Amino acid sequence: MITAKEIYLSYDKNRFIIKKGSLHIRDKEFIFIGGNSGSGKSTLIKSLYGDIGLKHGEMFVDGHKMKGISSSDLRKLRRDIGIIFQDYKLINEWTIEENIMLPLKINGYSNDISKKQALNLLSHVKLSHRKGYKPNQLSGGEQQRVAVARALAHNPKIIIADEPTGNLDDYSAEVVWNLLKGANEQLGITVVVVTHRVPKNFGIKFRQLSIEDGIIYEVS
Amino acid sequence: MKSLKSIFSFIIPLTAMLITFAIFLFTTKVVEDYKLKISNDYSIVVVSSLPLIKDNLNEFAGIKVKNIVTLEKNDIIKNMKENLSAKSIELLRKKLPFFYKIHLENYPTTLQLKEIKEEIKQIKTVKKVEIFSKNHNQIFLLLLIIQKIIAIVFVVILIYAVIIIAKQIKIWFYEHHEKITIMRFHGASILYSAGSVIKQAVLGAIISFFIVAGLIILLNENLSLVFPLELQSVVNIKLSVQEELIKVFVLSLFISVSTIFGVLFKYKLKND
Numbered sequence: 001m002i003t004a005k006e007i008y009l010s011y012d013k014n015r016f017i018i019k020k021g022s023l024h025i026r027d028k029e030f031i032f033i034g035g036n037s038g039s040g041k042s043t044l045i046k047s048l049y050g051d052i053g054l055k056h057g058e059m060f061v062d063g064h065k066m067k068g069i070s071s072s073d074l075r076k077l078r079r080d081i082g083i084i085f086q087d088y089k090l091i092n093e094w095t096i097e098e099n100i101m102l103p104l105k106i107n108g109y110s111n112d113i114s115k116k117q118a119l120n121l122l123s124h125v126k127l128s129h130r131k132g133y134k135p136n137q138l139s140g141g142e143q144q145r146v147a148v149a150r151a152l153a154h155n156p157k158i159i160i161a162d163e164p165t166g167n168l169d170d171y172s173a174e175v176v177w178n179l180l181k182g183a184n185e186q187l188g189i190t191v192v193v194v195t196h197r198v199p200k201n202f203g204i205k206f207r208q209l210s211i212e213d214g215i216i217y218e219v220s
Numbered sequence: 221m222k223s224l225k226s227i228f229s230f231i232i233p234l235t236a237m238l239i240t241f242a243i244f245l246f247t248t249k250v251v252e253d254y255k256l257k258i259s260n261d262y263s264i265v266v267v268s269s270l271p272l273i274k275d276n277l278n279e280f281a282g283i284k285v286k287n288i289v290t291l292e293k294n295d296i297i298k299n300m301k302e303n304l305s306a307k308s309i310e311l312l313r314k315k316l317p318f319f320y321k322i323h324l325e326n327y328p329t330t331l332q333l334k335e336i337k338e339e340i341k342q343i344k345t346v347k348k349v350e351i352f353s354k355n356h357n358q359i360f361l362l363l364l365i366i367q368k369i370i371a372i373v374f375v376v377i378l379i380y381a382v383i384i385i386a387k388q389i390k391i392w393f394y395e396h397h398e399k400i401t402i403m404r405f406h407g408a409s410i411l412y413s414a415g416s417v418i419k420q421a422v423l424g425a426i427i428s429f430f431i432v433a434g435l436i437i438l439l440n441e442n443l444s445l446v447f448p449l450e451l452q453s454v455v456n457i458k459l460s461v462q463e464e465l466i467k468v469f470v471l472s473l474f475i476s477v478s479t480i481f482g483v484l485f486k487y488k489l490k491n492d
Contacts (some may be wrong), residue, residue: 049405051405059248074407075408078405078406078407078408079407081407082408085407089398089401089402089405090402091398091399101404102403102406106403106406106408106412107407203374
């Protein structure tokens with residue numbers, strides 16, 4: 001599903017954040033990527049959805065060669081990925097229902113189907129009663145639940161989450177973990193989560209990677 | 221309030237440009253109508269020792285020949301008949317050259333007139349050419365100058381309007397940057413992501429069109445208030461409203477859409 005071979009990532013010419021990094025993530029795996037602040041966790045997952053380009057090395061995500069990927073291929077790849085951001089990245093001028101409908105509409109689903117799926121997911125994240133609310137009318141935990149619902153809406157092949165519970169209270173964090181576990185176990189979605197704190201007694205099989213000094217390690 | 225202000229920043233330059241364009245269309249029509257009116261009354265007289273082959277004379281100084289009328293010798297002789305004997309008249313008939321009146325399709329400028337005179341003089345049999353340059357119409361020249369000035373003003377305003385519109389669209393892209401980025405992370409095309417900016421610009425173009433259309437209709441219905449009646453007898457100042465509105469609408473949409481795509485292309489290059 002995801003293969004990286006001796007990749008180098010950087011925002012400027014002088015300093016590589018990921019150096020000679022290699023990883024292999026199989027289909028339907030649940031992966032945690034850990035490491036200290038500034039270690040390059042977020043940079044690594046940004047490269048998975050093409051937000052940052054490779055300086056050197058080779059990376060394949062769902063069969064797409066990431067180095068020199070064309071805009072149309074990148075669009076196709078992103079339509080098969082659900083992304084959860086630490087800062088939620090919801091569109092504030094839209095209702096939460098419309099936010100969840102976004103990936104469905106981009107994937108060509110009709111308004112009716114998108115709406116139905118959005119309502120279904122809102123009930124899963126226990127926010128049905130707030131469907132007409134705008135994101136800035138909700139708490140951080142509620143916003144992240146909406147972001148998870150949006151990431152799941154179009155039944156993606158991969159979910160990439162950057163510190164999805166970093167700013168959440170325990171209840172919201174638990175809801176988010178349960179949704180991600182369910183997506184992996186029941187829907188067979190490959191999940192890659194960046195977190196500096198792997199939850200205890202996670203309950204499903206997972207693999208853990210860590211980044212230190214720009215180098216990716218497998219945590220045994 | 222903020223969005224109203226930002227849409228006004230788009231509408232005002234576009235409306236100013238469209239008004240100048242409407243004035244330019246109006247003056248062009250007035251000049252063309254006047255040109256047609258005076259070109260019907262205008263002709264060049266040519267005197268030739270041998271008959272001219274009309275089929276060879278199609279164009280002078282880039283202006284097409286409408287028709288060539290042969291002036292009958294009898295009409296000329298008729299005026300002198302009383303003072304001449306029959307023998308002299310017969311001799312005169314044989315010796316008289318051929319007279320022609322050339323009508324052109326368009327009314328020539330003074331420079332074109334000189335050029336036409338030179339071209340006709342090249343014909344070996346032509347003895348004399350009368351272009352009546354002294355009678356050449358001064359109103360027409362004045363109208364031509366006004367038309368050129370308005371064309372220059374229109375081009376200048378067009379350039380300024382496009383710059384201001386492009387700046388406003390850039391501001392809209394900046395305002396919607398987060399939304400566009402989120403949509404693109406989900407695999408949307410740049411066109412889909414920028415949909416709200418495009419909608420805003422098209423709305424602005426339509427509002428501008430309606431403002432200018434309203435002004436054109438208002439002006440058309442009150443022409444006598446704006447232009448004195450005396451002027452209306454000299455030049456045809458009637459507006460062809462439907463034709464003008466179509467042209468204004470097409471220009472309004474064209475400028476807005478092409479400016480959006482220009483800015484969009486630049487945005488894509490910067491953010492991809």
